[in-house]
Amino acid sequence: MSCCxxxxxxxxxxxxxxAPVGLLDANESRREFxxxxxxxxxxxxxxxxAIPIFxxxxxxxxxxxxxxxxxxxxxxxxxxxxxxxxxxxxCGGCMLACKKENDVPDGEFRTWVERYVxxxxxxxxxxANTKGTFAFTELPPIDPKEVDKxxxxxxxxxxxxxxxxxxxxxxxxxxxxKEGVVLVDYEQCIGCAYCVQACPFGTRFINTKTNTADxxxxxxxxxxxxxxxACVDVCPTGTRTFGDxxxxxxxxxxxxxxxxIDVLKSYLGTxxxxxxxxxxxxxx
Amino acid sequence: xxxxxxxxxxxNDMSGVAWTVMIVLYPYITGLVxxxxxxxxxxxxxxxxxxxxxxxxxxxxSFSFCAFATLPLLLHLHQPQxxxxxxxxxxxxxxxxxxxxxxxxYLTLLAVEILLVFRSDIVxxxxxxxxxxxxxKVLSLGVLRETAKSKQIDAKWIxxxxxxGIPAACVLHGYVGFIFGGIKANxxxxxxxMPVIFLASAIVSGIAMLIVLxxxxxxxxxxxxxxxxxxxxxxxxxxxxILAVTLESLELLNMxxxxxxxxxxxxxxxxxxxxxxxxxxxxxxxxxxxxxxxLIGWMKKTSPxxxxxxxxxxxxxxxxxxxxxRFNVVIGGQMLSKSFRGFVQYVPEWYGxxxxxxxxxxxxxxxxxxxxxxxxxxxxxxxAHDH
Ligand code: SF4
Ligand code: SF4
Numbered sequence: 001m002s003c004c005x006x007x008x009x010x011x012x013x014x015x016x017x018x019a020p021v022g023l024l025d026a027n028e029s030r031r032e033f034x035x036x037x038x039x040x041x042x043x044x045x046x047x048x049x050a051i052p053i054f055x056x057x058x059x060x061x062x063x064x065x066x067x068x069x070x071x072x073x074x075x076x077x078x079x080x081x082x083x084x085x086x087x088x089x090x091c092g093g094c095m096l097a098c099k100k101e102n103d104v105p106d107g108e109f110r111t112w113v114e115r116y117v118x119x120x121x122x123x124x125x126x127x128a129n130t131k132g133t134f135a136f137t138e139l140p141p142i143d144p145k146e147v148d149k150x151x152x153x154x155x156x157x158x159x160x161x162x163x164x165x166x167x168x169x170x171x172x173x174x175x176x177x178k179e180g181v182v183l184v185d186y187e188q189c190i191g192c193a194y195c196v197q198a199c200p201f202g203t204r205f206i207n208t209k210t211n212t213a214d215x216x217x218x219x220x221x222x223x224x225x226x227x228x229x230a231c232v233d234v235c236p237t238g239t240r241t242f243g244d245x246x247x248x249x250x251x252x253x254x255x256x257x258x259x260x261i262d263v264l265k266s267y268l269g270t271x272x273x274x275x276x277x278x279x280x281x282x283x284x
Numbered sequence: 285x286x287x288x289x290x291x292x293x294x295x296n297d298m299s300g301v302a303w304t305v306m307i308v309l310y311p312y313i314t315g316l317v318x319x320x321x322x323x324x325x326x327x328x329x330x331x332x333x334x335x336x337x338x339x340x341x342x343x344x345x346s347f348s349f350c351a352f353a354t355l356p357l358l359l360h361l362h363q364p365q366x367x368x369x370x371x372x373x374x375x376x377x378x379x380x381x382x383x384x385x386x387x388x389x390y391l392t393l394l395a396v397e398i399l400l401v402f403r404s405d406i407v408x409x410x411x412x413x414x415x416x417x418x419x420x421k422v423l424s425l426g427v428l429r430e431t432a433k434s435k436q437i438d439a440k441w442i443x444x445x446x447x448x449g450i451p452a453a454c455v456l457h458g459y460v461g462f463i464f465g466g467i468k469a470n471x472x473x474x475x476x477x478m479p480v481i482f483l484a485s486a487i488v489s490g491i492a493m494l495i496v497l498x499x500x501x502x503x504x505x506x507x508x509x510x511x512x513x514x515x516x517x518x519x520x521x522x523x524x525x526i527l528a529v530t531l532e533s534l535e536l537l538n539m540x541x542x543x544x545x546x547x548x549x550x551x552x553x554x555x556x557x558x559x560x561x562x563x564x565x566x567x568x569x570x571x572x573x574x575x576x577x578x579l580i581g582w583m584k585k586t587s588p589x590x591x592x593x594x595x596x597x598x599x600x601x602x603x604x605x606x607x608x609x610r611f612n613v614v615i616g617g618q619m620l621s622k623s624f625r626g627f628v629q630y631v632p633e634w635y636g637x638x639x640x641x642x643x644x645x646x647x648x649x650x651x652x653x654x655x656x657x658x659x660x661x662x663x664x665x666x667x668a669h670d671h
Pocket of ligand 1: 156157159160163164165166198199200201202204215270
């Protein structure tokens with residue numbers, strides 16, 4: 001959607017920005033379209049259906065997506081996360097920082113870094129540093145002569161808008177904060193592991209120290225005070241960006257607006273808020 | 285260029301599968317509950333009077349298994365002391381949240397139906413004095429007198445409970461299938477057929493268990509196996525076996541024929557990882573062989589002696605088949621890493637809370653209870669009007 005270059009005014013921009021490929025539920029947009037059309041009797045509302053010539057909305061108030069993926073008026077913080085895979089050097093500093101910050105047991109991962117190596121013979125090798133040390137020393141070296149391309153893909157919880165993990169939790173121990181952060185209530189979790197099964201991204205695990213479900217929290221204890229998640233702070237290359245995607249002036253919003261953005265497994269309709277630059281079809 | 289990606293599992297999958305043998309046992313036991321109930325219902329609701337010799341026993345069996353259906357779940361939970369949260373603060377978007385309610389409803393229904401079916405006997409035995417009669421007084425729930433009218437009312441209730449019990453059994457077990465079928469993250473599970481497959485295999489396992497127990501009990505009690513009853517059970521088992529296997533194969537066939545994105549890993553799952561438990565045990569040993577044995581077995585020409593042998597063997601094989609099916613679904617599904625590039629290692633654990641030994645222990649409990657029930661209640665008595 002070309003209107004999203006931040007020049008056409010923030011209203012038009014945020015609609016398209018919040019909804020890159022696979023993120024906007026078709027029914028929802030249709031429902032909202034009908035509702036708005038009825039409400040306003042104005043063609044201005046048709047911008048929701050992406051007819052770019054009607055760029056001005058009838059209602060000039062700021063419209064944002066809340067943590068349930070619904071559009072609301074007035075500013076609500078909605079956190080998002082962006083991984084620019086083209087910048088990642090696979091050092092694994094984020095993994096170490098996360099482990100330290102969140103006391104993640106060995107062999108369990110709130111975040112990890114995958115390496116994709118495309119060989120000239122057409123094969124792709126995927127591996128990940130799982131030792132919890134700097135990746136440079138752990139992954140087998142590759143011979144540049146045999147390789148077309150290679151890159152790293154950091155992974156973490158996607159803090160999906162439509163989360164299967166929250167849906168399946170039988171006791172409501174998995175929940176979403178108003179800022180759109182998906183968390184586990186460790187006092188309430190019964191440890192049934194249904195959410196581990198339901199998350200399509202392999203980001204959940206049963207923490208052997210707490211005996212509850214666990215996963216990335218975007219360092220909720222830090223971001224509440226305006227700090228960044230540990231992994232974002234520690235990343236030496238700026239691969240990881242975190243911020244309020246409802247604030248068009250935030251760094252993350254600007255980067256999202258200026259780039260082609262993708263998400264993991266968009267076909268499953270979970271609408272991730274961890275978004276990516278530079279994915280290929282082989283990245284799952 | 286299309287790229288062939290080499291083996292890779294997500295790092296969190298390296299610690300193995302999250303649902304182990306207890307979650308294999310749980311649907312196995314609830315399946316037996318539903319299956320045994322169906323046999324009782326065939327008699328009470330669908331007028332299959334030839335099943336009279338096992339009708340009471342079927343209820344007792346269903347109840348005994350039901351009483352322990354939650355135990356594997358409890359052993360599996362990482363925070364078992366919070367188990368009751370599932371009823372106190374259920375999150376109804378979860379397929380699992382209804383469990384406590386459906387289960388309690390069903391267990392109560394079974395208990396009430398049993399008390400009604402055995403009411404006359406309980407009342408009669410409560411008449412005396414001593415410890416034993418005290419037990420029956422408790423079981424009679426204080427109603428120590430029976431009239432022709434009360435018997436009539438009881439009969440109506442038994443019929444009603446059997447009727448309600450059928451959809452309830454379907455919900456109890458179909459729902460277990462839905463727990464798996466509703467997981468879009470897992471292509472081995474995610475199919476609308478799952479609840480129906482679970483239901484069909486539940487009925488199959490319940491009938492098979494009854495055949496085996498009926499034959500064994502008859503031997504132990506030194507009474508003759510009722511040929512018509514056995515034949516009818518074998519015929520019903522044969523029919524449901526066809527239904528179950530058709531559904532199971534249909535699902536696989538559909539996946540293979542459509543050959544979607546995930547088929548490359550699913551086909552490897554079936555032919556490599558589950559080669560033994562799926563291809564050999566579930567399809568050949570547990571389905572194809574009993575199919576033939578049952579077919580021969582239920583034919584009229586077959587002698588009663590042969591029928592008993594064929595029934596027992598195929599019953600046992602079918603019981604193994606259904607256990608294998610539970611394993612293939614529960615563990616097989618988790619062997620798929622969500623990366624769809626490799627397989628999660630499943631290492632069976634013997635000792636420990638979720639180990640195979642404990643699972644075997646848990647599985648003996650329903651039988652112990654069943655023996656106790658058969659001591660307390662005349663489960664082999666045939667209802668008066670069916671003599
Ligand atoms: S990535 Fe997984 S754990 Fe995180 S919100 Fe999405 S479904 Fe839930
Ligand atoms: S493991 Fe905990 S958070 Fe996950 S579904 Fe079960 S109760 Fe909910």
